[in-house]
Amino acid sequence: MELRHLRYFVAVAEELNFRKAAENLSITRPALSKQIKDLENEIGVKLLDRDTVSVSLTKAGEVFQSDARTLLDLAEKAIERATEAQAGRIGKLRIGSVGVIATDFLPATLKIFNKRYPGVEVSFVEMHPEEQLDALESGTIDVGFAYGTDPLGQAEMDLLCVIKSHFGIAVSKHHPWASRDQVDLAETQRETMLCLGNGSRSHREEVNRFITEEGHPTPRIRSIEGFDSFLTMIAADQGISMLPVVLDLTTQGIVILPFTSKNIFEFKMWAVWKKDTPSEMVTHFIKLLEERT
Incomplete structure (x- = not known):
């Protein structure tokens, strides 16, 4: 049984007239009659009582008509939803989370996205940026975020710069440096440097590379898993860190200070x-990000 059999039967059931139903369907009356007969033979149920002058539904036909209409409605809705999904107006968009760093652009972008595409369910997947390229490859997320001047390596990805800033020294508001205008990079050797993550594309690797290139010894580094824990440790004066100056973390008890160095540590x-x-x-979401950058 095919959907056309249901459409043909419903057309006849509504008109109770083969000629009118055939005209509505743009097929010949004999062809329509054969399709209905084929349907009855296939399901083994008589759906119509018919003679040379009239057509009427059997009891079974009345039940079948109601269910056939429901099936046709469901099929139509399925086609509509598939079309909407292909156009990116419904579905699920999974985004790799990067915490407070994205507050400068992500909430406003999502607000516009949700207004334009209310049928899309957006969810965030908690992971470090260095994990997100692999997550994109595996299909765990649809959009991710990465740091660095060359974040992709050999990965077959497209990218869009959403934040451009430079690093400063992040300290607790209770740290002796908190009231300073700036810090000399050499002074950080006496402190524990807190870094987020521990992978090959991690915050730790970027910080260590920059300090080494500046000619300073490798600092005492402590890696922290999880951005919230990382910020909590800084705010609790358990160490300092290097974070982009574009971040405003004063409400979390953290001050980000400029530092003197030979080079700018770009973020x-x-x-x-x-x-x-x-x-x-994804195309819709990236377009909105482009409009904000």
């Missing part, structure tokens, strides 16, 4: 997504 954060045939949902 870039990128939105990253699969290069090959991104979904329309």
